Amino acid sequence: MSAGRGRAAWxxxxxxxxALVVAxxxxxxxxxxxxxxxxxxxxxPAGLARMVQQTTLLLLGVAAGTLVLxxxxxxxxxxxxxxxxxxxxxxxVLPLAMPAYILGFVFLSxxxxxxxxxxxxxEVTGTGLxxxxxxxxxxxxxxxxxxxPYVYLLARAAFAQQSPTTWEAARLLGAxxxxxxAGVLLPLARPSLAAGLALVMMExxxxxxxxxxxxxRTVSVGVYTTWRQTYRFDLAVQLAGVVLLFAVAVLxxxxxxxxxxxxxxxxxxxxxxxxxRLAGWRGWLAxxxxxxxxxxxxxxxxxxxxxxxAAQLAGDGQPVDPRFGGYLLNxxxxxxxxxLACVALALVxxxxxxxxxxxxxxxxxxxxxxxxxxxxxxxGIGTLLALxxxxxxxxxxxxxxxxxxxxxxxxxxxxxxxxxxFLGPAHQAVDASYAQVRPQLTQSALSLGAGPWRVLTRxxxxxxxxxxxxxLVLVSVDAVKELPVVLMLRPFGFTTVSVWVHELASExxxxxxxLPAVVIVALATVPVVLLFGQVRRADRREQAxx
Amino acid sequence: MRRPALMTASALxxxxxxxxxxxxxxEEADLQVYSARKYGSEDxxxxxTEETGITVDFLFADNAALLERIRTEGAxxxxxxxxxxxxxxxxxxxxxxxxxxxxxxxxxAAVPAADRAxxxxxxxxxxxxxxxxxxxxxxxxxxxDAEDTYTGLTxxxxxxxxxxxxxxxxxxxxxxxxxxDLHGEEGAREIVEGWQANEVEVMGNDVLVIEAVEAGTCExxxxxxxxxxxxxxxxxxxxxxxxxxxxxGAGTHVNVSGAGVVETSDNPADAQRLLEWLATEGQAAxxxxxxxxxxNPDVEPDAEAAAYGPFTEMTLDAEVYGSxxxxxxxxxxxxxxx
Numbered sequence: 019m020s021a022g023r024g025r026a027a028w029x030x031x032x033x034x035x036x037a038l039v040v041a042x043x044x045x046x047x048x049x050x051x052x053x054x055x056x057x058x059x060x061x062x063p064a065g066l067a068r069m070v071q072q073t074t075l076l077l078l079g080v081a082a083g084t085l086v087l088x089x090x091x092x093x094x095x096x097x098x099x100x101x102x103x104x105x106x107x108x109x110x111v112l113p114l115a116m117p118a119y120i121l122g123f124v125f126l127s128x129x130x131x132x133x134x135x136x137x138x139x140x141e142v143t144g145t146g147l148x149x150x151x152x153x154x155x156x157x158x159x160x161x162x163x164x165x166x167p168y169v170y171l172l173a174r175a176a177f178a179q180q181s182p183t184t185w186e187a188a189r190l191l192g193a194x195x196x197x198x199x200a201g202v203l204l205p206l207a208r209p210s211l212a213a214g215l216a217l218v219m220m221e222x223x224x225x226x227x228x229x230x231x232x233x234x235r236t237v238s239v240g241v242y243t244t245w246r247q248t249y250r251f252d253l254a255v256q257l258a259g260v261v262l263l264f265a266v267a268v269l270x271x272x273x274x275x276x277x278x279x280x281x282x283x284x285x286x287x288x289x290x291x292x293x294x295r296l297a298g299w300r301g302w303l304a305x306x307x308x309x310x311x312x313x314x315x316x317x318x319x320x321x322x323x324x325x326x327x328a329a330q331l332a333g334d335g336q337p338v339d340p341r342f343g344g345y346l347l348n349x350x351x352x353x354x355x356x357x358l359a360c361v362a363l364a365l366v367x368x369x370x371x372x373x374x375x376x377x378x379x380x381x382x383x384x385x386x387x388x389x390x391x392x393x394x395x396x397x398g399i400g401t402l403l404a405l406x407x408x409x410x411x412x413x414x415x416x417x418x419x420x421x422x423x424x425x426x427x428x429x430x431x432x433x434x435x436x437x438x439x440f441l442g443p444a445h446q447a448v449d450a451s452y453a454q455v456r457p458q459l460t461q462s463a464l465s466l467g468a469g470p471w472r473v474l475t476r477x478x479x480x481x482x483x484x485x486x487x488x489x490l491v492l493v494s495v496d497a498v499k500e501l502p503v504v505l506m507l508r509p510f511g512f513t514t515v516s517v518w519v520h521e522l523a524s525e526x527x528x529x530x531x532x533l534p535a536v537v538i539v540a541l542a543t544v545p546v547v548l549l550f551g552q553v554r555r556a557d558r559r560e561q562a563x564x
Numbered sequence: 565m566r567r568p569a570l571m572t573a574s575a576l577x578x579x580x581x582x583x584x585x586x587x588x589x590x591e592e593a594d595l596q597v598y599s600a601r602k603y604g605s606e607d608x609x610x611x612x613t614e615e616t617g618i619t620v621d622f623l624f625a626d627n628a629a630l631l632e633r634i635r636t637e638g639a640x641x642x643x644x645x646x647x648x649x650x651x652x653x654x655x656x657x658x659x660x661x662x663x664x665x666x667x668x669x670x671x672x673a674a675v676p677a678a679d680r681a682x683x684x685x686x687x688x689x690x691x692x693x694x695x696x697x698x699x700x701x702x703x704x705x706x707x708x709d710a711e712d713t714y715t716g717l718t719x720x721x722x723x724x725x726x727x728x729x730x731x732x733x734x735x736x737x738x739x740x741x742x743x744x745d746l747h748g749e750e751g752a753r754e755i756v757e758g759w760q761a762n763e764v765e766v767m768g769n770d771v772l773v774i775e776a777v778e779a780g781t782c783e784x785x786x787x788x789x790x791x792x793x794x795x796x797x798x799x800x801x802x803x804x805x806x807x808x809x810x811x812x813g814a815g816t817h818v819n820v821s822g823a824g825v826v827e828t829s830d831n832p833a834d835a836q837r838l839l840e841w842l843a844t845e846g847q848a849a850x851x852x853x854x855x856x857x858x859x860n861p862d863v864e865p866d867a868e869a870a871a872y873g874p875f876t877e878m879t880l881d882a883e884v885y886g887s888x889x890x891x892x893x894x895x896x897x898x899x900x901x902x
Contacts (some may be wrong), residue, residue: 041692048646065897065898065900121715126768137779148781230768232730232731233730233767233768233902234765235902241899242734243731243893244629244893245628246626246627246628247731247734247735247737247889247892247893248888248889248890248893248894249628249656249659249889249890250890251632266685395626395628395629397630399632399636402632402633402636404634404638406637406638409640478846502629505625505626505629506625506629506633507621508625510592510593510596510621510622510623510642511621519604521624541696
């Protein structure tokens with residue numbers, strides 16, 4: 019049967035994708051072992067216990083924060099009607115466009131001991147009041163505010179994808195709205211919640227700028243500082259290994275949270291629960307909660323940045339960097355390329371798993387998410403090493419001159435490294451959508467003689483479209499914000515907006531950094547708005563079909 | 565049915581094709597500089613090009629990342645010149661064998677022997693001092709230990725009044741490395757623990773330390789002098805004073821930013837010429853606007869840096885920083901320094 023042969027090809031593609039992700043990581047590990055001159059034995063890096071403790075605390079804090087915000091808000095907007103709900107439903111995604119390191123900086127300059135609020139309080143009260151806001155607590159607040167959209171997006175997609183019949187059946191059997199949510203809807207959305215949380219955890223794990231502002235010494239910070247301070251790359255890689263262990267724990271946690279249960283839909287189209295109208299003060303309370311989260315995670319910090327940037331432009335009369343357009347173009351080109359590449363690969367992987375690839379394929383599919391848990395700089399070095407090896411191999415095979423530096427320090431290297439880094443979120447989002455497609459549907463399509471390709475285009479794609487939209491947004495926003503990879507791999511004369519912010523911030527020229535920071539936020543907002551358009555059209559279709 | 569493989573391949577091919585379509589940087593200049601030192605480099609290199617006709621491209625990135633990149637690129641590396649801050653970083657690049665020894669009379673005459681490698685692999689070009697700042701409304705500078713100001717801050721009278729820097733940059737580590745050199749590892753550990761016993765507040769960057777002293781949340785901080793000069797040139801931090809540390813003892817801790825020629829350079833002659841120019845005619849351009857001290861004794865510092873008055877420098881032994889930096893970092897991490 020031709021479908022069988024086709025399936026083998028699809029499975030092969032998944033293994034290839036996994037190899038692509040694993041190669042740079044493996045290259046780094048090998049290089050570290052070779053470079054250290056030690057084949058065995060593990061030096062315990064200084065301060066490891068404290069790093070592990072701080073990392074764990076931060077992970078738990080942000081997990082709790084993003085789960086409450088993300089899941090709570092998703093439930094609020096999908097199952098209720100209240101003033102402004104139709105606009106808020108997509109506005110709530112906006113904090114995704116606010117990089118945690120930028121929010122962290124604004125937060126500290128506002129609320130820290132030497133920040134405006136406390137200085138003002140001391141003036142007003144005439145006391146020596148000093149409230150420390152740095153540390154794990156402050157970092158967890160800032161990260162929850164910027165990362166909850168991961169959970170929100172996936173949870174909302176899961177609620178909306180569910181068929182109203184499930185909900186109505188629960189209600190007809192006498193369950194209250196709350197009970198139907200907690201007992202029926204929430205368990206059904208569990209795979210999506212788990213996927214969203216896993217993404218958040220990975221982001222927290224690999225962050226190094228935000229935690230550094232807050233003086234939190236996570237394992238990732240340890241990787242960078244060890245590398246910088248001791249010149250011991252092998253020690254830094256060992257610590258990166260600890261980051262990977264955390265990531266494995268997160269992925270295992272995700273499996274646990276998903277449980278063994280597989281929920282799929284029966285009958286009816288998506289559309290989620292029938293919304294109830296929140297009347298009177300309750301409605302306004304719901305509006306207030308949404309507005310508050312938005313203000314804290316997006317609007318207020320953006321306003322501060324805009325004011326700073328405006329003051330800078332007016333005060334200095336300094337013209338904007340003339341190369342600004344070029345930086346912008348570079349950021350956009352990279353983000354678009356990476357988003358398309360990641361989503362295409364994620365679709366291939368999800369589809370192959372669905373075709374029944376067996377254990378090898380499922381394992382390989384899991385491996386494709388590993389890159390998201392590796393600190394950017396480590397992925398960067400791994401990519402250099404891997405490309406260097408390919409290059410040497412080509413030269414050895416007699417390709418004249420190999421590919422030389424055409425490959426290292428080029429856009430190809432950057433895109434490759436980004437794909438390694440961001441295949442995780444793309445896979446999670448697409449996979450969460452695939453999880454709600456009934457296997458029987460795939461099987462019947464196949465048994466009716468449709469080839470794998472046709473099943474993908476005619477059956478799967480229309481069903482997983484919400485996941486694909488989310489994946490495109492997550493990856494492109496992430497790519498605009500990413501810094502270590504592009505710093506490591508960029509060719510001469512190639513600057514992105516995030517590099518521009520970093521150059522100014524690294525010199526503590528914060529007032530100058532406000533303008534590019536605003537640009538990053540604006541740029542990252544574009545895919546979010548595009549997604550909103552798609553979501554709104556889908557919502558309209560749902561409403562029309564009711 | 566090779567469509568999946570095709571899809572994967574074409575996604576990758578599309579990237580490659582697009583990457584080749586001139587989205588890359590501009591065409592190659594005569595010299596490629598890898599620099600971990602940012603301030604105003606573009607203007608300096610533009611001036612160099614104007615005076616010599618040699619064009620320069622430069623790439624700014626984190627020091628560790630740059631070194632790793634040069635190492636990985638190996639013989640293919642386009643880098644001609646490596647620039648960075650901190651003598652420890654320069655020494656380490658030399659240890660990794662990526663720098664070529666130069667034999668240049670111009671450089672040997674312009675750069676004092678203490679501020680360059682003995683074998684001519686790297687040369688300091690500008691100097692920064694890491695010293696004490698204070699709030700004159702709260703602190704009488706007579707209370708500082710004029711002989712050993714850094715150690716003096718372990719005295720209980722400074723309890724709850726100190727702000728210092730985290731481990732993000734090498735600044736703090738280099739300072740502690742010099743303390744290890746002066747007082748031995750145990751002595752340095754006692755000093756760090758003494759600061760901690762005084763409830764030192766550790767901050768994410770030097771400007772935050774200056775702002776904290778200005779806001780009155782700390783009374784004494786330790787920063788690189790040019791950060792204060794920069795803030796004050798902008799009319800900020802007017803209520804903060806600088807104190808030259810340890811003037812009656814070993815002198816104030818100084819460090820350099822500098823450069824070397826990369827061993828695999830395709831254009832070592834022009835690379836050497838750039839270094840020579842930076843150490844002589846280019847000194848003023850190099851320190852212009854960032855208020856570092858020139859390394860060349862024949863060149864005057866800018867007005868802001870000169871305003872802090874002359875001071876005695878601690879002897880800089882790059883080898884010491886380089887070899888002790890890792891130990892200093894470990895010591896600080898062990899002590900639970902942020």
